[in-house]
Amino acid sequence: xxxxxxxxxxxxxxxxxxxxxxxxxxxxxxxxxxxxxxxxxxxxxxxxxxxxxxxxxxxxxxxxxxxxxxxxxxxxxxxxxxxxxxxxxxxxxxxxxxxxxxxxxxxxxxxxxxxxxxxxxxxxxxxxxxxxxxxxxxxxxxxxxxxxxxxxxxxxxxxxxxxxxxxxxxxxxxxxxxxxxxxxxxxxxxxxxxxxxxxxxxxxxxxxxxxxxxxxxxxxxxxxxxxxxxxxxxxxxxxxxxxxxxxxxxxxxxxxxxxxxxxxxxxxxxxxxxxxxxxxxxxxxxxxxxxxxxxxxxxxxxxxxxxxxxxxxxxxxxxxxxxxxxxxxxxxxxxxxxxxxxxxxxxxxxxxxxxxxxxxxxxxxxxxxxxx
Amino acid sequence: xxxxxxxxxxxxxxxxxxxxxxxxxxxxxxxxxxxxxxxxxxxxxxxxxxxxxxxxxxxxxxxxxxxxxxxxxxxxxxxxxxxxxxxxxxxxxxxxxxxxxxxxxxxxxxxxxxxxxxxxxxxxxxxxxxxxxxxxxxxxxxxxxxxxxxxxxxxxxxxxxxxxxxxxxxxxxxxxxxxxxxxxxxxxxxxxxxxxxxxxxxxxxxxxxxxxxxxxxxxxxxxxxxxxxxxxxxxxxxxxxxxxxxxxxxxxxxxxxxxxxxxxxxxxxxxxxxxxxxxxxxxxxxxxxxxxxxxxxxxxxxxxxxxxxxxxxxxxxxxxxxxxxxxxxxxxxxxxxxxxxxxxxxxxxxxxxxxxxxxxxxxxxxxxxxxxxxxxxxxxxxxxxxxxxxxxxxxxxxxxxxxxxxxxxxxxxxxxxxxxxxxxxxxxxxxxxxxxxxxxxxxxxxxxxxxxxxxxxxxxxxxxxxxxxxxxxxxxxxxxxxxxx
Numbered sequence: 001x002x003x004x005x006x007x008x009x010x011x012x013x014x015x016x017x018x019x020x021x022x023x024x025x026x027x028x029x030x031x032x033x034x035x036x037x038x039x040x041x042x043x044x045x046x047x048x049x050x051x052x053x054x055x056x057x058x059x060x061x062x063x064x065x066x067x068x069x070x071x072x073x074x075x076x077x078x079x080x081x082x083x084x085x086x087x088x089x090x091x092x093x094x095x096x097x098x099x100x101x102x103x104x105x106x107x108x109x110x111x112x113x114x115x116x117x118x119x120x121x122x123x124x125x126x127x128x129x130x131x132x133x134x135x136x137x138x139x140x141x142x143x144x145x146x147x148x149x150x151x152x153x154x155x156x157x158x159x160x161x162x163x164x165x166x167x168x169x170x171x172x173x174x175x176x177x178x179x180x181x182x183x184x185x186x187x188x189x190x191x192x193x194x195x196x197x198x199x200x201x202x203x204x205x206x207x208x209x210x211x212x213x214x215x216x217x218x219x220x221x222x223x224x225x226x227x228x229x230x231x232x233x234x235x236x237x238x239x240x241x242x243x244x245x246x247x248x249x250x251x252x253x254x255x256x257x258x259x260x261x262x263x264x265x266x267x268x269x270x271x272x273x274x275x276x277x278x279x280x281x282x283x284x285x286x287x288x289x290x291x292x293x294x295x296x297x298x299x300x301x302x303x304x305x306x307x308x309x310x311x312x313x314x315x316x317x318x319x320x321x322x323x324x325x326x327x328x329x330x331x332x333x334x335x336x337x338x339x340x341x342x343x344x345x346x347x348x349x350x351x352x353x354x355x356x357x358x359x360x361x362x363x364x365x366x367x368x369x370x371x372x
Numbered sequence: 373x374x375x376x377x378x379x380x381x382x383x384x385x386x387x388x389x390x391x392x393x394x395x396x397x398x399x400x401x402x403x404x405x406x407x408x409x410x411x412x413x414x415x416x417x418x419x420x421x422x423x424x425x426x427x428x429x430x431x432x433x434x435x436x437x438x439x440x441x442x443x444x445x446x447x448x449x450x451x452x453x454x455x456x457x458x459x460x461x462x463x464x465x466x467x468x469x470x471x472x473x474x475x476x477x478x479x480x481x482x483x484x485x486x487x488x489x490x491x492x493x494x495x496x497x498x499x500x501x502x503x504x505x506x507x508x509x510x511x512x513x514x515x516x517x518x519x520x521x522x523x524x525x526x527x528x529x530x531x532x533x534x535x536x537x538x539x540x541x542x543x544x545x546x547x548x549x550x551x552x553x554x555x556x557x558x559x560x561x562x563x564x565x566x567x568x569x570x571x572x573x574x575x576x577x578x579x580x581x582x583x584x585x586x587x588x589x590x591x592x593x594x595x596x597x598x599x600x601x602x603x604x605x606x607x608x609x610x611x612x613x614x615x616x617x618x619x620x621x622x623x624x625x626x627x628x629x630x631x632x633x634x635x636x637x638x639x640x641x642x643x644x645x646x647x648x649x650x651x652x653x654x655x656x657x658x659x660x661x662x663x664x665x666x667x668x669x670x671x672x673x674x675x676x677x678x679x680x681x682x683x684x685x686x687x688x689x690x691x692x693x694x695x696x697x698x699x700x701x702x703x704x705x706x707x708x709x710x711x712x713x714x715x716x717x718x719x720x721x722x723x724x725x726x727x728x729x730x731x732x733x734x735x736x737x738x739x740x741x742x743x744x745x746x747x748x749x750x751x752x753x754x755x756x757x758x759x760x761x762x763x764x765x766x767x768x769x770x771x772x773x774x775x776x777x778x779x780x781x782x783x784x785x786x787x788x789x790x791x792x793x794x795x796x797x798x799x800x801x802x803x804x805x806x807x808x809x810x811x812x813x814x815x816x817x818x819x820x821x822x823x824x825x826x827x828x829x830x831x832x833x834x835x836x837x838x839x840x841x842x843x844x845x846x847x848x849x850x851x852x853x854x855x856x857x
Binding site for chain 2: 098144146214
């Protein structure tokens with residue numbers, strides 16, 4: 001559990017693309033915590049949120065879909081390493097996913113290749129192997145990508161395409177090294193998807209229900225651990241870079257590879273939710289929970305979707321939610337353990353505490369504001 | 373043997389009755405002890421074995437002949453040591469040298485010990501300990517070395533604890549102490565047995581290179597015993613739950629037994645069960661290293677019983693009030709499932725882990741940690757017996773935007789190619805047919821006749837011959853070309 005300064009070799013001058021986002025902000029913070037003397041540049045569409053006031057961080061507004069602007073920024077900053085975390089919101093329209101995830105990533109690669117960047121780490125997604133029918137049971141990186149017609153989420157398709165583009169750019173030119181990190185179920189302070197939704201469900205009293213039998217294991221990953229995985233990847237690439245022209249063994253290679261990064265602590269889906277709810281103030285005993293069978297819940301979800309679609313509203317139970325909360329989705333992270341030396345810095349239970357407390361404090365501040 | 377209460381219970385639980393009958397009727401020992409070849413002293417040893425060990429004698433007696441006697445003697449020697457340690461009527465200055473030199477006692481022909489208190493349940497074993505020593509001399513020297521080494525380590529460990537006034541007064545302090553205590557009384561047994569198995573060629577020598585696995589085998593069983601026996605030990609004025617754990621919830625150990633502290637007592641037991649569960653995956657890993665069926669059964673059966681007992685104790689306030697046990701039917705079912713292969717033992721573990729996590733209380737301080745630990749063991753089982761292979765990319769997903777675009781373009785092109793092909797065929801047929809007809813016309817073919825003939829026959833076919841019969845025949849007659857030809 002080393003988050004002390006000078007953990008491992010210096011990552012050099014790092015450019016964090018999307019460094020004002022949820023994950024990007026945490027990467028900047030952890031980088032500074034572990035390597036207080038490293039120079040960090042952040043490029044984001046808007047650099048107003050999640051800012052770190054440390055003197056070694058510079059913020060640059062920039063749109064990665066604009067190749068000329070990106071190239072100018074790169075030749076100004078001249079980073080040793082690039083961590084690319086920028087991505088549009090999951091629910092954005094398809095053409096935005098194409099433009100940002102695929103074209104934006106290619107622009108960054110081009111600029112990095114042209115300005116002598118040594119290491120390029122891309123934030124992919126663990127969902128790139130998740131098809132509409134399969135369960136993810138202890139899956140490793142040998143599982144094939146599911147994209148195009150087989151992939152129900154266009155966002156995921158474009159993440160996979162971008163990942164391929166990044167990995168194909170590895171060693172072109174020979175001193176340009178790349179890899180991809182595939183995190184699963186990121187949560188933590190400042191998360192806008194996972195924890196806020198679960199806490200909202202609690203506030204609505206939906207904690208009384210459980211869908212399925214709750215024997216399905218699920219990977220959730222605390223954001224600082226994901227950040228840690230990225231930094232380890234940068235360090236590993238820079239180490240390989242220092243070895244050039246020697247190429248590492250296939251079994252030790254980091255460049256050109258993708259890595260699942262999770263907490264390595266899969267838990268039963270509803271257990272995670274209950275831990276979040278408990279932290280959010282829930283006191284409902286286990287005996288007070290209603291168990292809904294999968295088939296029943298699925299039918300209700302479908303029905304609600306149709307009815308509320310007709311009314312033009314979003315239902316509080318959808319088939320996708322039913323599927324996600326009753327399926328196995330956990331990964332084998334041995335590859336990251338062996339090749340990156342990855343171990344989670346923060347255990348899952350501690351992560352839940354930190355993440356939920358952040359939301360509870362936010363709620364408090366908001367209610368105080370209203371009270372005034 | 374079977375009480376009325378048991379009978380009533382079994383009538384209500386026919387599945388358990390079935391397991392008992394199955395085990396009694398169908399279970400064949402892997403190896404059977406051949407009593408006819410045994411001398412008197414060895415017979416006496418086995419007599420003591422069945423007398424002193426309740427749970428272990430059955431599995432020991434079925435062991436491979438190579439290890440049957442060494443393991444039985446190993447058990448009796450440790451039982452002898454334990455009987456000296458346990459006896460509070462023996463003064464410390466007398467007890468300590470015996471504990472520390474118990475390995476040397478194995479060289480003293482005819483050594484016996486008669487100073488145990490009258491209530492010590494296994495005192496007769498020490499009274500006749502000369503038979504054990506006599507048989508010990510006959511086993512292979514390599515086995516003797518291992519057994520002596522473990523006896524020495526365990527005797528010294530026990531002596532250290534007997535000397536430790538703090539331990540005697542307040543019980544175990546930290547979790548580290550607790551695990552050290554379990555190491556002396558159980559972890560070392562795991563080490564000794566593993567060395568015997570490997571020496572006898574019945575287990576993979578790699579097990580010796582992963583000492584934490586054999587340690588966990590002993591630790592897990594001991595933890596479960598301690599968790600289950602809290603009430604019994606408390607009555608006997610012994611405390612094995614580490615203070616580091618219970619002091620988080622109550623100020624005095626005896627407060628755990630007060631009804632108003634029920635919730636806190638359950639929190640303590642959950643934390644103890646969590647500590648025990650951290651050993652479960654190691655135990656399964658260890659079992660994978662055993663080569664011989666009787667050795668596998670010998671090791672696997674107690675582990676399955678332990679996980680089932682742990683499940684019985686989880687979130688069960690009864691452990692603070694009375695003796696909690698698994699039923700005989702459940703035990704038989706576990707024995708059947710644990711005397712076959714690792715896969716079934718893994719199924720047993722998974723079944724009980726799921727039962728545990730289903731009762732996991734979200735408001736327990738260790739709620740998510742317990743869930744994480746159950747998940748960890750399930751993931752480990754999945755890694756040795758994967759339930760699915762990596763899927764085959766049947767849909768042939770494109771891996772990049774370029775490939776996707778290329779594939780889309782190729783599909784588009786392929787569609788137009790098909791259209792062009794159809795057009796070409798149609799055109800070719802039209803041209804050929806056209807030219808043939810033209811040539812035929814040049815040669816004087818009368819298509820008008822052919823056409824009317826066709827029309828007539830077609831009309832007949834439809835059943836309206838009357839209207840068109842006459843004109844056609846007149847046409848034929850009129851045809852000049854026909855006449856000329």
